[in-house]
Amino acid sequence: MSLLPFVRFRTLAERDHNGFDHTFVPASNCCRPISAKKSSPKATHLSSSNSLDEARFVPGTTLAGRYRIVGLLGRGGMGEVYRTDDLKLGQAVALKFLPEGWSQDGAALARFHREVRLARQVSHPNVCRVFDIGEAEGRTFLTMEYVDGEDLASLLRRIGRLPSDKALEIARQLCAGLAAAREHGVVHRDLKPANIMLDGRGRVRVTDFGLAARAGEDGERTGTPAYMAPEQLSGGEVTPKSDMYSLGLVLYEIFTGKRAFEATTLAEMCAFGIGARPLILRRSLKILTRW
DSSP states (O other), X not given: OOSGGGOOOBOTTOOOTTSSOOEEOOGGGTTXXXXXXXXXXXXXXXXOSXXXXXXXXXXTOEETTTEEEEEEEEEOSSOEEEEEEETTTTEEEEEEEOXXXXXXXHHHHHHHHHHHHHHHTOOOTTBOOEEEEEEETTEEEEEEEOOOEEEHHHHHHHHOSOXXXXXXXXHHHHHXXXXXXXXXXXXXXXXXXXXXXXXXXXXXXXXXXXXXXETXXXXXXXXXXXXXXXXXXXXXXXXXXXXXXXXXXXXXXXXXXXXXXXXXXXXXXXXXXXXXXXXXXXXXXHHHTTO
């Protein structure tokens, strides 16, 4: 069954409090990013630590002789994200800037290039494609597939626990996308509902492989604590099994409408990850037995 009745079309850049500002775009304006000059009167800002009216680049600006700015989608820890038109390929793409310091940090930049090379290896209908790396005004940016839709975190906040058939459909597609990444030895490292999009056709797309790294390559702690595996929380080695743990937490939330663990500090999350077990809900188990 289609997921379309449940999907409100939004931008790829929507994130929760751990990432990008919430910028809700009504379905009637799903292809209209928020620009510096005009915003939809129906748009609702749930949080706005940074005003979207203070975009570095205004609509119509062309970057690297190829990407024409359509509008600002959001900004967060990584930097600003714009919707742009790729004049060479003739299609819309999302363009994400790195933090300014990264362009002067040779090691961070090299790591970023490595991560993008890994992410580009993954080609699957349930994975948001990563395209290229570029530079404009001394700032490094990443281009990726532009997705109109709604992230899973927003969907869960809006309707709570999903109907069983919808939950199963999302779960199957999510698993397929992660399996494709695993085949290339790519670890997502930050799998969470906010990084899972449902596009205009109701298809699941795993996004933000920007933190991905070759399995076991380093032990750097990256990701969102609420969805980290115990070894990731403790700063240990991150492997594909870490993504499987995060997947389990996401699936729990899909089928129950609640997080497996609720905590307010990193220390509490570490304690949950090591010794605690989530509440087992009989109704959800009955649904899973039919999968």
